[in-house]
Amino acid sequence: MDEAGVYLLEERCKLKAAQVNGDETMIKLLKFLKPFRIPVVFVLTLIFLQSLADLYLPTLLADIVDIGIVQGDTAYILKIGGFMLLVAAGGVTCSITASFLSSKVAAGFGRNLRARIFSHVENFSLQEFDQFGTASLITRTTNDITQVQQVLTVMLRMMISAPLMCVGGIIMAVSKDAKLSLIFVGALPILAGLIYAVISRGIPLFKILQIKLDRLNLVLRENLVGIRVIRSFHRIDHEQKRFNQANLDLTDTAIKVNKIMAALMPVMMLVLNFSTIAILWFGSIRIDNGDMQVGALMAFFQYAMQIMFSLIMVSIMFVMIPRASASAIRINEVLDMEPVIRDEAAVQPAQGKQGYVEFQNVTFSYPGAEKPAVSNISFSAKPGEITAIIGGTGSGKSTLISLIPRFYDVDSGSILIDGVDVRQMSQESLRAKIGFVPQKAVLFTGTIAENIRYGKETASDEEIQQAATVAQATEFISSMKEGFQSLIAQGGTNVSGGQKQRLSIARALVRRPEIYVFDDSFSALDFKTDAKLRAALKQEITASTVLMVAQRVSTVMDADRIIVLDEGKIMGIGSHRELMDTCGVYREIVSSQLSEEEIA
Missing domain, CATH: 1.20.1560.10 (ABC transporter type 1, transmembrane domain)
Structure with missing residues (x-):
């Protein structure tokens, strides 16, 4: 049966069930x-x-x-x-x-x-x-x-x-x-x-x-x-x-x-x-x-x-x-249809912690999947540190970080932010702590300023300009006729993929959250822009927790902590040098991207 036939059969079954x-x-x-x-x-x-x-x-x-x-x-x-x-x-x-x-x-x-x-x-x-x-x-x-x-x-x-x-x-x-x-x-x-x-x-x-x-x-x-x-x-x-x-x-x-x-x-x-x-x-x-x-x-x-x-x-x-x-x-x-994820009695995070993230034996499976997307994941990420996640395609990187803002709920284990399980926090208060940059950059119809201000409704023009500067977006914005008032077409079709990513990053930066989550958000950038953006980010987000998914080794090499995933499991945690000595999967990724001179 073709795709259309399967789709129609599923919908007919739904209707028959509802017809009762x-x-x-x-x-x-x-x-x-x-x-x-x-x-x-x-x-x-x-x-x-x-x-x-x-x-x-x-x-x-x-x-x-x-x-x-x-x-x-x-x-x-x-x-x-x-x-x-x-x-x-x-x-x-x-x-x-x-x-x-x-x-x-x-x-x-x-x-x-x-x-x-x-x-x-x-x-x-x-x-x-x-x-x-x-x-x-x-x-x-x-x-x-x-x-x-x-x-x-x-x-x-x-x-x-x-x-x-x-x-x-x-x-x-x-x-x-x-x-x-x-x-x-x-x-x-x-x-x-x-x-x-x-x-x-x-x-x-x-x-x-x-x-x-x-x-x-x-x-x-x-x-x-x-x-x-x-x-x-x-x-x-x-x-x-x-x-x-x-x-x-x-x-x-x-x-x-x-x-x-x-x-x-x-x-x-x-x-x-x-x-x-x-x-x-x-x-x-x-x-x-x-x-x-x-x-x-x-x-x-x-x-x-x-x-x-x-x-x-x-x-x-x-x-x-x-x-x-x-x-x-x-x-x-x-x-x-009752949403699977609902707010329970909200618990206030412990005082003195600002963006401390901890995974405790987290396992998650997509509905109908034969095996878990991620299994027994445990690690912590602290404010002022960059925690990078790397692995092959389908290793569970994006799935892992999508659990932090509760796009999905874990099957077992728990994710803590400032000592409180995310399931015990209201979704509004949880997501107010997070600046999320998705893998696929999404822009809305409106001006560039309105798209950046989407991250923080009350952001001033100075805050918007500062976020764009850190995101390395000022150069291409200033070259546009209306500057920050230039219109973005539906779906962002009048800007390139790299420009979309930089505007998405600026949108998260203007929020100034406690936790930054970058889901492979540098993939459309050239190496020079990537390096400049990461250098500017390091100075801008010194007090925040940063979790960064990346495909490029060059993007994660300078991270304080690198988590290596393979088939939904952690194969190694450590710095670049430590993993080169202890993790075979990481060495394979590095050798596939860098030359011998660069590795040395």
Whole structure:
């Protein structure tokens, strides 16, 4: 099975598991309507009044025909006609006001729900992000909420109107002529069976439709983010095929479900037209026999239309509800996901320590991994010292330092900062101590100054300039037309990889934290800039604890302590000279990068 097939299978399994409580999903989301209780009550009241007006109009029309026209009473016709205009105007006013309020309520509901999902997702650990995937979270926050918002607008307008018009229409029709009402006994079950048959086939397809939309978003996002790699390897045709496959898959499912739903309206109209013929046929016979008046037949006919159209409104709701239900399941999956990493009762660090980091027998495995990413890791890092971590690809370097700010929680052992386990500290207070520079430099749209100030909101212009100077970024910033006010494009596409890294380092420096964590943050720098940056860093961060992951031996040679990792385990700890004498893995790394003269 290909990647797309595996993805779809996983998502279908998730939906089947969620479908057990599928009926409750929409109801669970209705709690976000609490701030709009008063407008909702107004909407329902206005719809109720509009329905009463619509039900009353045919009776007034019957009176005009049977009394006013038959008896030639012009005054009565004008009187009842004027009253009809007044009732109709009232109904229109109620309808317009209800439509405005329902749209406002639905828009506010969508806004609050999006805000709730965003704030909830912000609390996710990387484990939850890995579980959902970026493309799926974007779809759930945008398209899925839009689906629920649209059906809410329809429900607010129709959930009172449709049943009331149907039941009220039947009551009024029976009051006009009970025998002629037997036509509904044949028509209504046919319509109900038709709606059930279509909806029962449509619901599963709507669920699959959302999954395939996720897949399309995933492929599209990978193409947009990885466009440089795609072009450099000339894989445009391959990616075009991937997109076309996902696009056609979505299109085929959409056509299939729309065909099913499209069959509903013509067949309903067919039943409606046959019912109309039957009413006119049998109604004319009853008029001819003197059992019914013309006005009563006209009113009966309008009530029949109201009943049929209320069922059409119900069918429209049933068409929209399955897709919204599938979306509601997916939204609730996000809202019901409890972050693995949560703040417990916060413990204050011991006094007198500023950034002392200690690993005690730390073991960590990624969810579903066959073996731990790091095993039995123990070491300490002190303020004023540089602790470097080096090792081959996949040795666990980045994993190790990502445990310090609690991007993931350890399986066993503990990580202490100033004598307190990081799991006992609030995430806010923990991360306030850390200046983190990720392996992949990430910049945000805005100016250079705003990107550096991201590390410290209250940083002055002097602090920003000082951080940029230490990070060796001043030279290229000053060469830009607007200097620190120069705009960074989305994703930092208008600066080079080395410039991005230096701005990321400046962002951490302006924070002046107790602990600096550099995750291979010098890899895109040339040797000269690397050396100058490390020399400037040494003077700037003398009172802080520095943990530095690096691939280059030249970057870590001057560190106070070097930790050598291999397959998630520590193979040696010591200075460069000590490790050259005691650690075979370190010697291999050094010999692969430096010449004999440099080693000597």
